[in-house]
Amino acid sequence: MVLQKYENSLSNGNILYFASLYPLHMQLFKKRVALQQTLLNSSGTIGFVPTMGALHAGHTSLIQKATHENNLVVVSIFVNPTQFDQATDLQKYPQQLAQDLHIIEKINPQTLVFAPSIEEIYGDQVSSDNYFFDGLDQKMEGASRKGHFQGVATVVERLFRIVQPNTAYFGEKDFQQLLIIKKIVAQANLSIRVIGCPIVREEDGLAMSSRNQRLTSAQRAKASVLYKALCQAKEIFQNQNLHQANEYVSNLFELDPHMELDYFAICNEQTLTLAEDIKQQKIRAFIAVKLGDIRLIDNLAF
Numbered sequence: 001m002v003l004q005k006y007e008n009s010l011s012n013g014n015i016l017y018f019a020s021l022y023p024l025h026m027q028l029f030k031k032r033v034a035l036q037q038t039l040l041n042s043s044g045t046i047g048f049v050p051t052m053g054a055l056h057a058g059h060t061s062l063i064q065k066a067t068h069e070n071n072l073v074v075v076s077i078f079v080n081p082t083q084f085d086q087a088t089d090l091q092k093y094p095q096q097l098a099q100d101l102h103i104i105e106k107i108n109p110q111t112l113v114f115a116p117s118i119e120e121i122y123g124d125q126v127s128s129d130n131y132f133f134d135g136l137d138q139k140m141e142g143a144s145r146k147g148h149f150q151g152v153a154t155v156v157e158r159l160f161r162i163v164q165p166n167t168a169y170f171g172e173k174d175f176q177q178l179l180i181i182k183k184i185v186a187q188a189n190l191s192i193r194v195i196g197c198p199i200v201r202e203e204d205g206l207a208m209s210s211r212n213q214r215l216t217s218a219q220r221a222k223a224s225v226l227y228k229a230l231c232q233a234k235e236i237f238q239n240q241n242l243h244q245a246n247e248y249v250s251n252l253f254e255l256d257p258h259m260e261l262d263y264f265a266i267c268n269e270q271t272l273t274l275a276e277d278i279k280q281q282k283i284r285a286f287i288a289v290k291l292g293d294i295r296l297i298d299n300l301a302f
């Protein structure tokens, strides 16, 4: 009933007060002008958590950190079409705005939620801007999902310019995305602190992701293999060598016809170039696996 009330209120007005059982202050904005007006009238630091919704414990850890460290928190919920290279992946991306609002409300009822339409962000031209990331956007996720990081960069820069936060919070599960967002901030000379936050995991090690919702129970039972492979590879890397760690992971996935290893890469954490030397500082391993049509990613510092 509460959710129904809320969904109805979505259809009109720029600022929406979230209908709730409790007397709360949470405000939902669809229009950037209304959000900016409210931000102009407030004082103190702004912490920003950009999301595509379908919130899970990974997101809530970011909202909690932002709440702890700032006077005001803005959470955006926007499924960004330009970062999807597969139309079906975009169509199937879970959307649950009313449920997300409940989750945010419980953490911090003063949060300003920005859930714009596609038109509000892109006008009538739904396409990415051009960014140069010196190859960082061509590796791993960039190689597997054409145009993905151009789309991410476009929406994140637009959101940053609208919200103008002091600090923005991102999960380290999308570690490559985090590096790219730091580059956007440097290139556009924005005075925003970008903070990477630790991956939140299920009990069996599976990294929290909105896409996990789409796993069948059989796929879910297998999905923790990404984390297990990373942990085992780390041990092999430390006790034997990089070559044997790579071999272990590729053999592991060759045995299972229901999982397809997209990549496993042990990289320099700053440049994402393949690590060659065990003594190299700051090494991290990255993995992407397909279970049916669902692609999962994970990473681990070595």
Ligand code: PAF
Pocket: 050, 051, 052, 078, 080, 083, 152, 155, 156, 174, 177
């Ligand atoms: O990580 C995500 O959820 C998205 O890529 C982001 C950063 C919100 C941009 O759409």
